Amino acid sequence: MVMKGLTLRGLEVFEALARTGSVAQAAEITGLSQPSVSQQLRNLEKALGTDLVDHGRRPMRLTQAGRSFLARAETVLAELQMAQSELTVMDLGHLTTLSIGLIDDFDNDLTPRLATLLADSLTRSKFKLITLPSLDLFEELEAQRLHMVVSAHSGEVFEGVVEYPLVQDPFILVTPKAIENPTRDLPFLRYAREQLISRQIEGHLARQQLEFEERFEIGSHLALMAMVARGLGWAITTPLGYMRATRFHDVLDVHPAPFGDHGRTISLFTRTDLAGQVPQEVAGMMRRLMKSQIIDPAITKLPWLSGRLKVSD
Structure with missing residues (x-):
């Protein structure tokens, strides 16, 4: 009682x-x-x-x-x-098929929960859910091999595509624990240049006229966080990325990004001919899942993210 x-x-x-x-x-x-x-x-x-x-x-x-x-x-x-x-799972039983692609930022907790909730709703449908890098997801959507994708916004305007913003995901600085001047004394560990997040970070650094030696370029997010945890350098990532690296949290420090309060928008995208109730409801489910599984725990751990890391209306 x-x-x-x-x-x-x-x-x-x-x-x-x-x-x-x-x-x-x-x-x-x-x-x-x-x-x-x-x-x-x-x-x-x-x-x-x-x-x-x-x-x-x-x-x-x-x-x-x-x-x-x-x-x-x-x-x-x-x-x-x-x-x-x-x-509040929607009734998707009327659909004959549904295919969704997501970035791998959600592989730890959110993607399995989303897959389960959608599968429960798709009582008589063919269902496909895959994870890919952002740029690959847009190619799949354009080629009509996916109905919807959840990805970081690239900054481009895509003809025939409708966007449902989900989360504002600010850039943050991640360093080894208790290093006094990491950006001066340690190398910058970059995401691989082919990745969308790398292009966005490099763009913000260039606008602030910040230059760092080019030594490391890492395609795996968890490998990047592991290198920071070992004291091999520092990195710029986002709270969604940081929360995936739970195993390293005890040996990492987190700070605002060195180029101001900028970030990326995570959105659900679908083609214009598929826009309507179904993507709206899937977007609503994604927002609720992101808030409970990622945003609230991240803000509890890093209170200064309040107002920066947030669900989009």
């Missing part, structure tokens, strides 16, 4: 406060007034019989009890969001 006073809204408010340390920011995230945020926190602490935050410090800091409770609260909220996604 859930104790009296322990509410879902209270958990959401506490998670937002823990992430930001600010009543004002928590109010903005939850859509409540600042007095309501404070009242929700007091109600939660009363129900639990302990202080979750140090009320005498600004920004707010979690108490030991608060840190322990946060891990449980995040698990509960993540499971509830997944349950919501599963309950």
Whole structure:
């Protein structure tokens, strides 16, 4: 039996406060007034019989009890969001076939969940789901071998293609742990030039007139993160990429990118003749999955990403 006073809204408010340390920011995230945020926190602490935050410090800091409770609260909220996604699965039974391509940024958690949810909806359909690099996905879409693709936006305008933005994914700097001047003392580990993310990063560096020696060019994202973790250099990636490299998090430091607050947009693309309810519903499912599986955990780990890494409307 859930104790009296322990509410879902209270958990959401506490998670937002823990992430930001600010009543004002928590109010903005939850859509409540600042007095309501404070009242929700007091109600939660009363129900639990302990202080979750140090009320005498600004920004707010979690108490030991608060840190322990946060891990449980995040698990509960993540499971509830997944349950919501599963309950709002669309009925795709009328389709005879559906083929979707995704970038490999989601291979760890999101792609398996998406495949399961879609397969449950496609009761009488042929279903194909593949992962490819962004540029290859656009070729498959143009050749009409895929109905939809989820990819980083290349900056090009594609004739006959409709875009449904999903996530704003900012660029970040990833360095070995506790290195004082990594961009000065260590080499830049680049993505392979053939990759879209490499072209986007190099473009931002060029606009800021930032030049680094060309020594390493790596085509595998996890290999790139492993090299940073071993102290062989530093890299520019995105939160979606960083969250795939969980095994290395203990030996990596993460900072804003050195060329300002820029990033990439992850979108769902489909051909004009296929636009409509189905891609809209798939995009909605993708946004919910991305928020629960990637964005919320990333912001909890790196609170300064709040407002930068976000679901697109």
